[in-house]
Amino acid sequence: MTYYLASELLNPETVIAIVIFVISIALVIFLRRKVGQGYEIKISDVVLALIPLVIWLLLTDKIKTFKYGDLEFTLSDKIEAAQQSPLSESEELIDMINPKEIEINLAEKATEGALVDILRAKPEGLIFKAGYKNYGAAEIESYLKTLSQSTLKYILIFDNDSDDFLGLISLENFMAQVFAPNSNLSPATVAQLLRDNDRDRLKEISGMLTAEEAITPETAKYEALTEMQKLGTVFLPVTKEGKFMGVVEMQKLTNSLLIDISQKLSEVK
Numbered sequence: 001m002t003y004y005l006a007s008e009l010l011n012p013e014t015v016i017a018i019v020i021f022v023i024s025i026a027l028v029i030f031l032r033r034k035v036g037q038g039y040e041i042k043i044s045d046v047v048l049a050l051i052p053l054v055i056w057l058l059l060t061d062k063i064k065t066f067k068y069g070d071l072e073f074t075l076s077d078k079i080e081a082a083q084q085s086p087l088s089e090s091e092e093l094i095d096m097i098n099p100k101e102i103e104i105n106l107a108e109k110a111t112e113g114a115l116v117d118i119l120r121a122k123p124e125g126l127i128f129k130a131g132y133k134n135y136g137a138a139e140i141e142s143y144l145k146t147l148s149q150s151t152l153k154y155i156l157i158f159d160n161d162s163d164d165f166l167g168l169i170s171l172e173n174f175m176a177q178v179f180a181p182n183s184n185l186s187p188a189t190v191a192q193l194l195r196d197n198d199r200d201r202l203k204e205i206s207g208m209l210t211a212e213e214a215i216t217p218e219t220a221k222y223e224a225l226t227e228m229q230k231l232g233t234v235f236l237p238v239t240k241e242g243k244f245m246g247v248v249e250m251q252k253l254t255n256s257l258l259i260d261i262s263q264k265l266s267e268v269k
Contacts, residue, residue: 085260087224087238087248088217093256094238094246095124115143122151125247126171128190131160131197137188141178144187148175156244157194157202165211165244166199168237173207207233214239215248221257224248 087093118126126147128135148171155174157167177185185205193201203210214237215224228236234250 085221085257086218087215087221093221093248093252094217095249095252115146118143118147119150123147124151125154125156126152127156127158128194129160130157130166130194130199130202133195135191135194137186137191140191141187144175144178154247157208158244160197162242164242165214165237165239167202167205167208167210168214168244168247169205169208170235174205177206209233209237211239211242213237216240217245221253221260225250225253225257228253 126143152171155169155171156165158164159166177183178187178190192198202208209231213227213231215227217238217240219227224236228234228250235247238245238248
């Protein structure tokens with residue numbers, strides 16, 4: 001339910017509506033500043049009500065310039081510049097989620113020791129290696145249940161030989177499928193898919209975001225938001241040259257985009 005509400009409330013259409021609200025506030029401040037500089041402008045409730053519509057028209061390129069009395073300025077270029085700013089301009093956007101891998105050993109105590117070490121590290125991501133031969137159903141069930149009580153948020157799949165990123169899924173989604181009654185994705189099935197390096201079936205897991213759907217640090221922020229809406233997700237993996245870098249979440253991305261737009265608007269003279 002939380003995932004659904006976040007997806008509905010933070011889609012690009014909602015983001016645009018929020019942007020319109022922020023820009024409306026910025027316009028009011030702008031006009032008041034002009035009044036302080038000698039312009040005699042009376043902003044009526046009607047004009048204030050029309051401002052969001054004007055901004056929407058600017059955003060959709062229906063009009064290019066806003067004009068009120070002696071005031072005239074172009075905002076569409078400012079908005080576009082903010083939308084096209086890449087993720088790399090805001091390093092804090094990419095959550096380095098400190099993913100950890102459990103080296104499954106045949107000795108049970110060694111596996112239990114690895115679990116303790118990972119719990120101490122408080123990771124947000126757990127790595128599975130496609131092609132690793134020692135995975136077993138009991139071990140997978142044990143550390144999924146144990147780590148789900150900690151800080152863990154994501155399950156990641158890397159290639160066992162190259163460490164290339166293959167997939168990412170939320171822990172909540174993964175657990176719901178693995179431990180659902182009569183599920184086709186039991187711990188035994190997961191272990192088998194990983195041992196067999198069955199990438200096609202791993203990619204078919206519901207909610208799995210693959211390397212093909214990952215974005216890069218140079219992806220534009222608005223493009224990333226659009227991709228999230230397209231895929232129905234509130235986060236996306238970030239990769240560089242095939243290697244996992246982190247996760248970008250929609251809420252942080254939206255906030256960053258709003259800040260960028262506000263900064264661009266402050267440049268309007």
